[in-house]
Amino acid sequence: MPEISITIQHKAGLHLRPAAMFVRTACRFVTNILVRNDTRGGDYKNAKSTLSVMQLGVNQGHSITVRADGPDAEAALEAIRHLTDSNFEDTGADMPA
Numbered sequence: 638m639p640e641i642s643i644t645i646q647h648k649a650g651l652h653l654r655p656a657a658m659f660v661r662t663a664c665r666f667v668t669n670i671l672v673r674n675d676t677r678g679g680d681y682k683n684a685k686s687t688l689s690v691m692q693l694g695v696n697q698g699h700s701i702t703v704r705a706d707g708p709d710a711e712a713a714l715e716a717i718r719h720l721t722d723s724n725f726e727d728t729g730a731d732m733p734a
Contacts, residue, residue: 640704641714642675643721651695655725660687662720668707670717675700684717 647655663670663684671681672690676699682689684703695701705713720726 638704638706639710639714640702641718642700642702643718644700645695645697645721647721647725648697650697650699651690651693651701653691656687656690658720658725659717660685660690662716663713665716666705666707666709666713668705668710668713670706670713671704673702673704675702 645651645655649655651659659672670684672684672693673679673681674693674695676696677694679693681702681704682693684690693701703714703717705711707713
């Protein structure tokens with residue numbers, strides 16, 4: 638099962654808007670996608686569930702592992718990597734100072 642490790646740089650972590658964007662990206666694929674907060678430990682959660690992703694408690698600077706299992710696993714991981722590398726497409730305009 639392919640997997641990637643990512644350090645979340647967004648100042649909100651994986652909460653609210655970033656979590657929704659993460660889940661929306663995961664839901665574009667038929668592949669089963671799981672995510673775990675490596676910084677806090679714990680079990681893998683369904684990356685296609687906003688509630689599950691938010692329950693991970695991922696803050697800025699936390700490391701996560703994303704696993705994908707299915708026909709489009711590599712494309713799914715690439716899309717998630719692109720989203721996080723772009724800092725969730727954050728321009729900073731909608732973030733409080």
